[in-house]
Amino acid sequence: MKSNENQLLEHSALFPNRHIGPKSNEIHEMLQRVGCSSLSELVSSTVPSQIRSPKSLQLGPPRSEFEVLNELKEIASKNQVFRSFIGMGYSDCIVPPVIQRNILENPGWYTQYTPYQAEIAQGRLEALLNYQTMIIELTGLPIANASLLDEGTAAAEAMAMCFAARGKDSSLSFFVSEACHPQTLAVIQTRAEPLGIRLMVGDHRKIDWQSKFFGIFIQYPATDGSIFDYRDLIKRAHSENALVIMAADLLSLALLTPPGELGADVAVGSSQRFGVPLGFGGPHAAFFSTKDEFKRQIPGRIVGVSKDSMGKSAIRLALQTREQHIRRDKATSNICTSQVLLAVMASMYAVYHGPEGIRQIAERVHQLALALNLGLIRLGYETGRLPFFDTVWVQVGKAYRETVVQEAKNKRMNLREFHSESLVIALNETHSEKDLKDLLSLFARAKGQELNFSIAELFSETKLEINAKSPHFRKTPYLTQSVFNQYRSETEMLRYICRLQSKDLSLTFSMIPLGSCTMKLNAVSEMLPVSWPEFSGIHPFAPLEQAEGYQIMLKQLEKMLTEITGFAAVSLQPNSGSQGEYAGLLVIRKYFQSRGEKGRDVCLIPKSAHGTNPASAAMAGLKVVVVDCDEDGNVDLKDLKLKAEQHRSQLAALMITYPSTHGVFEESISEVCSLIHQNGGQVYMDGANMNAQIGLCRPGEYGPDVCHLNLHKTFCIPHGGGGPGVGPIGVAQHLVSHLPGHPVHSPNPTKSAMGPVSAAPWGSANILPISWMYISMMGGAGLRRATEVAILNANYIAKKLSAYFPILYRGKKGFVAHECIFDLRPLKESTGVEVEDVAKRLMDYGFHAPTISFPVAGTLMVEPTESESKAELDRFCEAMIQIREEIREIEQGGVDRQNNLLKNSPHTAEQIAMAEWKFPYTRERAAFPLPWVKERKFWPSVARINNVLGDRNLICTCPSLESY
Numbered sequence: 001m002k003s004n005e006n007q008l009l010e011h012s013a014l015f016p017n018r019h020i021g022p023k024s025n026e027i028h029e030m031l032q033r034v035g036c037s038s039l040s041e042l043v044s045s046t047v048p049s050q051i052r053s054p055k056s057l058q059l060g061p062p063r064s065e066f067e068v069l070n071e072l073k074e075i076a077s078k079n080q081v082f083r084s085f086i087g088m089g090y091s092d093c094i095v096p097p098v099i100q101r102n103i104l105e106n107p108g109w110y111t112q113y114t115p116y117q118a119e120i121a122q123g124r125l126e127a128l129l130n131y132q133t134m135i136i137e138l139t140g141l142p143i144a145n146a147s148l149l150d151e152g153t154a155a156a157e158a159m160a161m162c163f164a165a166r167g168k169d170s171s172l173s174f175f176v177s178e179a180c181h182p183q184t185l186a187v188i189q190t191r192a193e194p195l196g197i198r199l200m201v202g203d204h205r206k207i208d209w210q211s212k213f214f215g216i217f218i219q220y221p222a223t224d225g226s227i228f229d230y231r232d233l234i235k236r237a238h239s240e241n242a243l244v245i246m247a248a249d250l251l252s253l254a255l256l257t258p259p260g261e262l263g264a265d266v267a268v269g270s271s272q273r274f275g276v277p278l279g280f281g282g283p284h285a286a287f288f289s290t291k292d293e294f295k296r297q298i299p300g301r302i303v304g305v306s307k308d309s310m311g312k313s314a315i316r317l318a319l320q321t322r323e324q325h326i327r328r329d330k331a332t333s334n335i336c337t338s339q340v341l342l343a344v345m346a347s348m349y350a351v352y353h354g355p356e357g358i359r360q361i362a363e364r365v366h367q368l369a370l371a372l373n374l375g376l377i378r379l380g381y382e383t384g385r386l387p388f389f390d391t392v393w394v395q396v397g398k399a400y401r402e403t404v405v406q407e408a409k410n411k412r413m414n415l416r417e418f419h420s421e422s423l424v425i426a427l428n429e430t431h432s433e434k435d436l437k438d439l440l441s442l443f444a445r446a447k448g449q450e451l452n453f454s455i456a457e458l459f460s461e462t463k464l465e466i467n468a469k470s471p472h473f474r475k476t477p478y479l480t481q482s483v484f485n486q487y488r489s490e491t492e493m494l495r496y497i498c499r500l501q502s503k504d505l506s507l508t509f510s511m512i513p514l515g516s517c518t519m520k521l522n523a524v525s526e527m528l529p530v531s532w533p534e535f536s537g538i539h540p541f542a543p544l545e546q547a548e549g550y551q552i553m554l555k556q557l558e559k560m561l562t563e564i565t566g567f568a569a570v571s572l573q574p575n576s577g578s579q580g581e582y583a584g585l586l587v588i589r590k591y592f593q594s595r596g597e598k599g600r601d602v603c604l605i606p607k608s609a610h611g612t613n614p615a616s617a618a619m620a621g622l623k624v625v626v627v628d629c630d631e632d633g634n635v636d637l638k639d640l641k642l643k644a645e646q647h648r649s650q651l652a653a654l655m656i657t658y659p660s661t662h663g664v665f666e667e668s669i670s671e672v673c674s675l676i677h678q679n680g681g682q683v684y685m686d687g688a689n690m691n692a693q694i695g696l697c698r699p700g701e702y703g704p705d706v707c708h709l710n711l712h713k714t715f716c717i718p719h720g721g722g723g724p725g726v727g728p729i730g731v732a733q734h735l736v737s738h739l740p741g742h743p744v745h746s747p748n749p750t751k752s753a754m755g756p757v758s759a760a761p762w763g764s765a766n767i768l769p770i771s772w773m774y775i776s777m778m779g780g781a782g783l784r785r786a787t788e789v790a791i792l793n794a795n796y797i798a799k800k801l802s803a804y805f806p807i808l809y810r811g812k813k814g815f816v817a818h819e820c821i822f823d824l825r826p827l828k829e830s831t832g833v834e835v836e837d838v839a840k841r842l843m844d845y846g847f848h849a850p851t852i853s854f855p856v857a858g859t860l861m862v863e864p865t866e867s868e869s870k871a872e873l874d875r876f877c878e879a880m881i882q883i884r885e886e887i888r889e890i891e892q893g894g895v896d897r898q899n900n901l902l903k904n905s906p907h908t909a910e911q912i913a914m915a916e917w918k919f920p921y922t923r924e925r926a927a928f929p930l931p932w933v934k935e936r937k938f939w940p941s942v943a944r945i946n947n948v949l950g951d952r953n954l955i956c957t958c959p960s961l962e963s964y
Contacts, residue, residue: 009785014062015777019521020789021869027792030870034795034815039788043696045813046791048667051702057695057780058563065525068776072769076534078549082412083435084278084539087391087426088223089151089181089759091251091273092537094429098490099275099348102497103341105531107718110341111507111522113514113848114722118316119308119906119940120843123500124721125315128303128340130483131271131347135287137478138253139267140260144289145300147271147343147723148335149575152187152759154268154286155180155217155247157299157333159188160619161290162215162243162266163197165297170196172214177204179222180247183759186743188217190755194589194621204233213242220248220259224424225369225384225391227256227472234263250274250287251429252389254355254362255466257474259289266290273428275349276342279530280550281540281760282575283724283767285339285346295319299333301722306949309904310911314942334615337576337712337727341720348497351487355479361429365390366466368427368436371458375440378453387465387472391426393418400446407442414542433459503941504721505848510938511872513797515819515851515861516610516661518691518713522770525777526716529769540760541744553772554762560775564783565687565707566700567730571739573747573756575763577688578612580708580727581655583740583757585620587706587731588653588682590738590754600652600680604643606635608661608855613686622652633662633809635672644679651681658699659689659817661855662809663794673703682706682735690714691865692791692818695784705732715771726764726771789866790818793873797864800877804884808859819863821856828858831890832897835860838883843906845879845929846938875932882929901925906940 009016010024022030027039036042084092095104103109115121115128128146135144148154159174166172174197176185185201192199200211204218205228216237221227234244246264251273253259259267272284290298296319304318350358369390373383376394384393396404398421405423408415416424425439433455444451466473479485487493505512512519529535538547558570574580585603592600603622605613607629614624625643628636635656644651654676659665666672673683685704691714693699699707711717711726719725731739741753742761762768778786798807798820805822827833835858839849851861864873886902889895897903899920907926917923928934 009062009781013064015065015068015523015525016062016782016785018065019523019778019782019867020786021867021872022789022793026870027789030792030796034792034799039792042792042795042815043788046811046815046817047665047696048669050670051697053566053696053698053701057783059560059775059780059783062779062782063777065523065777068773069525069528071776072529072553072773073532075552076529076532076549078552079534079538080412080546081533081537082409082414082542082546084414084542085425085427085439086414086416086539086541087424088183088416088541089270090278090281090539090541091426091428092278092430092539093273093275095275095277096349096352098493098497099345099352100531102494103345103348105527106501107522108501108504108506108508109344110527110718110720112504112721113512113517113519113719115317117839117843117849118314118945119840119942120505120848120938122315122941123503124340124344125303126500127344127347129305129315130351131285131343132303133481134347134350134479135271135289137480138250138258139248139287139289140258140476141264141267141289142292143295143298143302144287145298146303147285147338147340148288148300149339149579150282150284150286150759151181151247151268151270152184152756153579154288155184155245156187156191157288157335158245158266158268159197159215159217160191160195160333161294161297161299162245163195165243165294166214166241169214172212173198173200174215174217175204175207175213176201176217177219177222178202179204179224179226180217180219181223182743183756184247186756187759190586190757191619194586194619196621204228209236209240213237213240215243215245217245217247220246220256221252221389221391224393224418225388225426226393227387227389229471230262238263249389251358251362251365253474254359254478255366255474256389256472258476261476265294271343271346274346276345277536277766278539279536279764279766280538280547281762281766282758282764283339283342285343300335300338306946308943308945310943312942314945316945316947334578334582334612334619335576336578336612337723337725339724340722341724344721350479351484351496352493354484354488355477358479363464365427365429366464367459367462368431370462370465371455372425372427372436372439374458374462375436375453376443379440379443379447379449381443387470389466390428391424393422393424395422396446397421403446404442407445409543411438411442413438414539505938510846510848511864511868511876512848513850513862513864513876514848515663515821515863516688516854517719517851518710518863518865519719520716520865521867522716522718523774526770526773529773530767535766535769540765544745550765553769554765557768557772557775560772561709561728561730564694564698565709565730566698567707568700568733569736569739570728570730571747572726572728572768573740573742573758573761573763574708574727574729575758576723576725577708577710577712577727578616579757580729581612581616581684581686582619584684584706584708584729585616585622585653586754586757587729587735587738588684589620590752591682591735592652594738594752600650602647602650603652604640604654606656608633609655609657610661610686610688613655617655633660633664634666634668637668637671640672641675644675644681648679651676651679653682653684655684655686657686657688659692663816663819663821663861664809664811665692665817667812670703688713689818692787694787695780696787700730700732706730706735711768711771716774717767717770724764724767726767786866793864793866793868794818794820794862797862797873797877801880804881805860808856819861822860822862823858824860825858827887831887833887833890833902834858837902837905840944841883841886841902841905842879843938843940844927845882845933846936847876847879878930896920904944906943908941908943909939911943
């Protein structure tokens with residue numbers, strides 16, 4: 001008989017039955033294949049008994065999508081969406097419906113993986129190339145990346161880049177203008193301290209140049225709306241050998257002289273107001289552009305243009321040798337996840353409106369601000385000096401300020417309180433003449449007056465201050481490329497979006513079996529709340545009483561994650577996995593500082609660790625000491641003990657991934673943790689592989705002190721083509737008081753809290769309902785079953801393919817965890833076939849490749865997740881077996897080592913249709929290697945891309961129409 005739990009999990013109305021791929025009869029068949037009688041036996045053979053949690057998860061029973069959506073809707077209704085005039089780098093905007101429906105809410109866009117396999121990611125790469133072009137054009141600098149996490153972290157990355165460019169000279173300081181946004185300053189301060197960077201904050205008009213600086217940071221326009229002419233400042237900075245970073249408002253650059261023309265070395269900012277919702281702070285795509293001389297230091301990813309094997313233009317990720325996954329602790333940054341989905345939306349906003357539309361929006365917003373300013377002056381208020389773009393500073397005095405602010409709230413409007421006696425009012429694309437009338441009426445009533453003029457009067461009497469006669473006026477054209485000038489009707493826009501989507505393989509087409517990346521189902525029920533205005537329409541610095549629903553949901557999610565991990569508390573602020581790593585290490589650093597142990601600065605990291613680990617450690621001011629792994633892929637305990645004792649007085653932390661990056665549960669994890677603790681250090685656990693633990697074991701119970709989670713992996717936030725991500729951290733009780741705070745709304749208001757790592761208090765809050773929905777619908781039993789099936793699916797693939805490709809690492813009893821590594825290295829010597837050839841050949845079968853050459857060069861790491869059905873697993877295995885047969889033909893000498901199916905893959909429709917076929921195999925074998933491929937064929941849009949050519953001839957902007 002089935003247990004009550006099994007009967008409940010298989011109930012068709014409950015969500016686990018929708019999320020978990022294999023059904024009960026298939027699970028039974030798969031268990032037989034791997035040699036186990038039950039899931040319990042499989043778990044017992046895989047997960048060490050000493051770390052198994054004695055407790056079941058107290059997260060309620062599995063539930064239906066309908067029930068949980070209704071509950072969250074009730075919570076969301078407690079949020080109040082006021083009209084926002086706060087500004088501070090966040091502006092409400094109008095999301096074009098064609099972009100909202102066809103990108104933000106479209107799984108063909110949000111379930112794509114990072115475009116490492118460029119031949120099947122040309123659509124998204126083109127959209128990112130558009131984004132880079134948009135940033136380059138508007139900022140006037142020649143190199144841009146494909147987005148960063150938010151404006152605050154982009155500013156911190158720029159500071160770190162300039163510091164490195166000036167030789168990391170500790171005798172030099174970094175100047176930050178007091179006119180920058182407060183959250184940006186706070187993130188810069190967090191980043192500066194562990195790097196030993198001295199900050200000087202002050203009036204940029206009164207810099208003491210006797211102090212030597214490696215960099216100057218300025219805001220354009222300033223946080224109070226002022227537009228300063230920075231030309232002389234930038235010239236002086238350069239004469240003093242200092243680099244200049246300018247944080248710019250993207251929309252304002254349609255009217256203002258761009259940073260590059262002013263002489264700035266770096267421009268950073270947020271592209272949020274280009275069609276991305278406020279979302280209580282994120283996710284939003286930050287931009288970063290710089291001079292050509294810094295192209296090998298720029299953080300994040302750069303999209304570049306190359307050619308494929310047929311000579312056709314093709315797009316790819318460029319200059320990757322400078323990134324964290326290759327350079328590790330010497331990388332330009334630890335950025336792994338960017339904000340691809342949001343960058344795509346912002347780029348499409350520019351495609352949708354074009355240069356004329358962007359300018360019209362900018363001029364209208366500027367006109368609204370000028371009319372407001374004139375009205376305030378008529379009412380007898382002192383306002384800020386001209387020029388300004390969209391933000392008006394107004395002196396109201398203590399007597400009036402409280403009245404105006406309260407009256408504004410009564411009218412469901414939020415103003416920004418600025419210093420003690422003034423207000424700042426920021427206008428945006430969504431505002432209208434009615435908003436001006438409502439605003440001016442507030443200020444009139446505060447003085448006991450009535451409006452004795454019309455808004456139409458104000459408009460008729462104001463002229464654009466940023467005009468052709470202004471020294472700030474932009475004289476250079478922008479967005480001149482054809483892509484920004486040809487899609488004006490919704491019909492054409494829709495077709496362009498869908499045309500790009502068709503070039504990208506996503507989870508809507510087939511399984512994406514990437515190890516360590518957990519590409520699982522992102523259910524529509526989980527995604528729906530992201531678009532609810534109750535969540536998407538709130539400014540991150542709106543009064544917290546207006547975000548009651550958010551506060552309830554966030555606290556509940558924190559409680560869920562502490563229950564799952566066994567830690568004392570969780571911070572949701574880190575807005576990527578790499579930010580979670582960094583935040584976790586800073587918490588440890590803060591803990592030691594509070595104990596007077598500032599000398600602890602050594603971080604032990606196993607050789608097998610992901611490149612973000614050593615990169616994050618270096619950013620946190622720690623010295624990386626590498627620990628060996630044994631022949632089974634486990635941490636070498638002898639080497640660990642030797643190095644822990646050798647650095648006993650300086651030991652700060654060990655960073656360890658569990659289950660290991662090699663796809664096994666190391667039996668000695670508790671012993672490893674004890675060894676570090678005995679030598680005075682703390683244990684940071686990389687939670688990238690938490691999908692193998694939920695419901696079975698809890699890190700907080702077996703040794704680690706801090707652990708980050710990947711909500712964009714384990715907890716169903718989609719990858720979005722390379723972002724957004726969320727990387728919260730859980731900590732033990734002794735570290736709770738050191739979790740990140742924030743200068744505006746502090747999630748952790750303790751005096752010993754570390755500074756913020758993200759610009760918004762709760763990071764990418766708008767996508768946190770996805771994980772809340774997932775956990776609430778799965779319940780404790782559903783989550784445990786998901787983990788068990790994730791382990792089963794991985795072992796099923798390992799068992800089916802082990803006779804064709806050897807498994808590199810296994811656990812003590814011969815099983816793998818939730819992923820497995822196939823060793824392809826012997827094939828290179830015998831056939832010339834490399835792991836990349838297998839990856840490209842899989843495209844011809846309609847599959848995205850597994851993770852290649854990580855953590856071991858020449859290997860494939862496969863993670864099927866619990867969401868994939870047995871039928872899909874079987875198709876993948878059949879494809880891999882057929883590829884092995886193709887390799888065997890080379891081994892037997894019947895096929896040329898260079899001119900074969902694998903070396904020439906992937907094969908495009910254009911190649912198959914060519915009149916002359918030059919390959920020594922049939923067109924059918926190239927394109928339709930198995931019968932079922934004909935029924936579900938995905939055509940790569942380009943052939944094998946020449947990576948070397950793309951790096952030697954870096955092009956990171958849209959080509960002209962003629963070149964296409």
